[in-house]
Amino acid sequence: MKIEDLPTPCLVLDRTILLRNIGNMARWLARHRVPLRPHMKTAKSIDVARLATAGQPGGITVSTLAEAEYFAGHGITDILYAVGITPQKLDQVAKLNSAGAAVIVLTDDLDTAGAIAAHRQPPRALIEIDTGEGRGGVTPDDNELLEIAARLGPYLAGVMTHAGHSYSGRSLDDIARIAETERAGVVRAAERLRQVGHAAPIVSMGSSPTALHAQNLDGITEVRAGVYMFGDLFQAEIGTHDLNSIALTVLTSVIGRRPGRLLVDAGGLALSKDRSTADAPKDYGFGLVLDAAGKRDLGDAVIRRAYQEHGVVEADPMHPLELPIGARLRIAPNHTCMTAAAHDRYFVVEGGDEVVAIWPRVNGW
Amino acid sequence: MKIEDLPTPCLVLDRTILLRNIGNMARWLARHRVPLRPHMKTAKSIDVARLATAGQPGGITVSTLAEAEYFAGHGITDILYAVGITPQKLDQVAKLNSAGAAVIVLTDDLDTAGAIAAHRQPPRALIEIDTGEGRGGVTPDDNELLEIAARLGPYLAGVMTHAGHSYSGRSLDDIARIAETERAGVVRAAERLRQVGHAAPIVSMGSSPTALHAQNLDGITEVRAGVYMFGDLFQAEIGTHDLNSIALTVLTSVIGRRPGRLLVDAGGLALSKDRSTADAPKDYGFGLVLDAAGKRDLGDAVIRRAYQEHGVVEADPMHPLELPIGARLRIAPNHTCMTAAAHDRYFVVEGGDEVVAIWPRVNGW
Numbered sequence: 001m002k003i004e005d006l007p008t009p010c011l012v013l014d015r016t017i018l019l020r021n022i023g024n025m026a027r028w029l030a031r032h033r034v035p036l037r038p039h040m041k042t043a044k045s046i047d048v049a050r051l052a053t054a055g056q057p058g059g060i061t062v063s064t065l066a067e068a069e070y071f072a073g074h075g076i077t078d079i080l081y082a083v084g085i086t087p088q089k090l091d092q093v094a095k096l097n098s099a100g101a102a103v104i105v106l107t108d109d110l111d112t113a114g115a116i117a118a119h120r121q122p123p124r125a126l127i128e129i130d131t132g133e134g135r136g137g138v139t140p141d142d143n144e145l146l147e148i149a150a151r152l153g154p155y156l157a158g159v160m161t162h163a164g165h166s167y168s169g170r171s172l173d174d175i176a177r178i179a180e181t182e183r184a185g186v187v188r189a190a191e192r193l194r195q196v197g198h199a200a201p202i203v204s205m206g207s208s209p210t211a212l213h214a215q216n217l218d219g220i221t222e223v224r225a226g227v228y229m230f231g232d233l234f235q236a237e238i239g240t241h242d243l244n245s246i247a248l249t250v251l252t253s254v255i256g257r258r259p260g261r262l263l264v265d266a267g268g269l270a271l272s273k274d275r276s277t278a279d280a281p282k283d284y285g286f287g288l289v290l291d292a293a294g295k296r297d298l299g300d301a302v303i304r305r306a307y308q309e310h311g312v313v314e315a316d317p318m319h320p321l322e323l324p325i326g327a328r329l330r331i332a333p334n335h336t337c338m339t340a341a342a343h344d345r346y347f348v349v350e351g352g353d354e355v356v357a358i359w360p361r362v363n364g365w
Numbered sequence: 366m367k368i369e370d371l372p373t374p375c376l377v378l379d380r381t382i383l384l385r386n387i388g389n390m391a392r393w394l395a396r397h398r399v400p401l402r403p404h405m406k407t408a409k410s411i412d413v414a415r416l417a418t419a420g421q422p423g424g425i426t427v428s429t430l431a432e433a434e435y436f437a438g439h440g441i442t443d444i445l446y447a448v449g450i451t452p453q454k455l456d457q458v459a460k461l462n463s464a465g466a467a468v469i470v471l472t473d474d475l476d477t478a479g480a481i482a483a484h485r486q487p488p489r490a491l492i493e494i495d496t497g498e499g500r501g502g503v504t505p506d507d508n509e510l511l512e513i514a515a516r517l518g519p520y521l522a523g524v525m526t527h528a529g530h531s532y533s534g535r536s537l538d539d540i541a542r543i544a545e546t547e548r549a550g551v552v553r554a555a556e557r558l559r560q561v562g563h564a565a566p567i568v569s570m571g572s573s574p575t576a577l578h579a580q581n582l583d584g585i586t587e588v589r590a591g592v593y594m595f596g597d598l599f600q601a602e603i604g605t606h607d608l609n610s611i612a613l614t615v616l617t618s619v620i621g622r623r624p625g626r627l628l629v630d631a632g633g634l635a636l637s638k639d640r641s642t643a644d645a646p647k648d649y650g651f652g653l654v655l656d657a658a659g660k661r662d663l664g665d666a667v668i669r670r671a672y673q674e675h676g677v678v679e680a681d682p683m684h685p686l687e688l689p690i691g692a693r694l695r696i697a698p699n700h701t702c703m704t705a706a707a708h709d710r711y712f713v714v715e716g717g718d719e720v721v722a723i724w725p726r727v728n729g730w
Contacts, residue, residue, distance in 0.1 A: 007430075007454075007457075008451075010730065063674045086373075086619070086690055087690065088618065092372075108621065109622070111690060112690045135628065135675060136620075253451045254451070255501075256473065256474070256501045257474070265451070268639070269706050272637075273637055273638040273639045273640070308406060308702050309406070309429065309448050310500060310501070312500070325476060326451035338638060341707065342706065342729070344728075344729050363707070364707070364708065
């Protein structure tokens with residue numbers, strides 16, 4: 001099967017670029033002698049997970065229990081569910097763990113820590129540490145850290161932080177500084193726990209930007225990152241991914257033509273309504289338009305508007321787009337995690353136009 | 366099963382409100398003596414389609430071939446695929462039509478009209494008319510209209526327009542004016558076709574706003590509308606839907622708490638990144654926060670930020686949110702078509718907290 005035979009819109013994943021991105025991250029972390037627990041929230045695919053865990057301890061991170069169930073069903077047992085747990089979700093975790101998985105949960109809440117410890121089959125739990133993002137977590141010096149740890153007792157497995165504010169870093173120096181704050185904060189939290197007798201074996205940090213730009217990972221036992229596997233326009237804009245190393249694109253067909261613009265069959269559902277590049281140095285609208293081979297030879301053509309199933313391509317005046325109805329284009333996404341989520345499979349290529357595999361994804365909750 | 370037993374995030378669909386919305390549209394169009402061809406791109410559910418087509422001729426509108434296949438498989442045969450067709454998609458249409466469906470396609474392109482007529486099993490086709498939206502279609506007085514009609518020959522079934530720019534109307538008078546332009550334009554196109562001998566039996570217009578606010582539908586043979594079934598915050602802001610008649614909400618759980626705000630497990634995937642209310646009179650962020658019963662008693666609490674799986678609820682200072690981890694809330698969406706698309710089913714209630722049915726959805730392409 002060739003790319004031109006595929007139904008549109010669909011996801012095209014370039015395995016050659018994917019392997020290069022995975023290799024770059026592995027080599028970087030190997031220099032720090034810190035293993036990777038890849039975050040599968042972007043790829044949501046066992047085929048990608050196998051590539052991303054190769055040469056690593058084998059554990060993964062997930063963002064939904066649907067992912068945990070899917071990956072456990074495919075033989076991955078060491079799973080960190082890195083979104084704050086609710087007491088109601090503990091039964092589903094227990095069910096997975098009874099069936100052989102070792103799902104670790106996350107909390108920053110005293111009552112929830114109590115619910116975990118009181119469950120008939122408590123999972124191991126990490127305490128979420130806020131190292132500056134201000135989303136979830138207790139700060140490293142908060143007294144509540146020790147109270148939550150005491151409440152978890154033997155189920156405490158360590159600490160975790162996510163410096164999601166690294167995404168608002170506007171230079172690699174910014175990101176390196178944020179990475180150091182992230183590292184120092186979560187290590188400080190682990191040290192406080194150890195001072196009062198907790199083992200806290202897991203000290204987990206990560207985001208693709210800080211994983212790739214941390215200068216020092218002392219005290220960190222694992223790094224989490226996900227979007228680096230595919231990359232996207234936003235990561236390229238903040239300098240943490242090469243624009244030519246975006247592994248995932250949306251294949252689309254021309255469905256309308258007017259002077260200076262085209263309609264394509266990739267709209268707000270196929271691309272997502274993510275506008276993360278709106279405030280970036282370069283605003284790509286809803287995505288950058290590439291040719292059918294995934295090459296950037298259409299200049300600055302972007303998806304300027306996105307209806308549910310229609311995308312409006314605004315051509316670059318220097319690169320007129322004279323294409324017939326049915327012609328194929330590929331769109332590099334603003335935010336690959338959001339774009340991939342509308343699709344149930346990847347059509348895998350290796351640089352060329354031959355589809356070498358179809359890899360399913362797990363979506364939903 | 367009760368709402369409190371449901372896994373989160375998930376869709377809750379209130380059948381009582383849905384039936385009221387469907388009844389209002391049917392009564393309004395009955396006054397004009399024009400039937401409805403409901404657009405199923407919002408609901409994507411056979412159960413909803415059965416309610417929306419009750420008392421109507423029975424045909425529907427779809428936005429993807431996946432919907433066409435799904436609804437045809439559930440016995441609905443009269444299907445308008447209302448997104449510009451490509452020559453490559455004609456085989457799939459032919460396959461559905463061979464199996465008993467009567468899928469009608471849409472084009473505004475001369476070459477594509479030729480490809481339709483030359484197919485081994487041509488579907489009937491509508492010509493898309495641009496009555497002011499400027500997305501797709503030929504204008505009513507364009508010479509190309511007659512050329513495309515000639516190329517389609519016996520497969521020409523009529524004309525269709527979509528006044529999507531009614532969404533930017535800022536008053537009901539605006540919308541009524543746009544509806545009249547939409548009606549007059551598509552009827553004019555049909556008249557031109559009839560003057561040269563084409564039957565053009567179908568003269569189709571629609572969008573929920575213009576369907577509900579047209580004062581005159583003379584010459585129109587069918588109206589298409591979809592979002593009116595569920596409604597959303599954006600439709601409420603433009604005055605075409607009652608804020609208390611939004612049938613679809615996202616059920617979510619509290620997963621974090623800080624002064625003045627909460628974290629919930631409905632983020633950018635469960636809600637979509639749609640920000641259509643950003644420019645509306647009232648900006649609801651990524652959605653309006655309701656209590657677990659779907660009532661608006663939390664004031665102006667909204668989802669201010671949306672990460673992949675985390676939503677940040679900004680409380681209304683007049684309505685402090687003191688809720689434990691695991692407490693339930695419901696979120697009214699900005700744009701119901703986009704929000705529903707991340708979910709594979711509806712949990713159906715009838716005003717109360719009892720789940721009376723589970724209705725699947727068809728997603729993807």
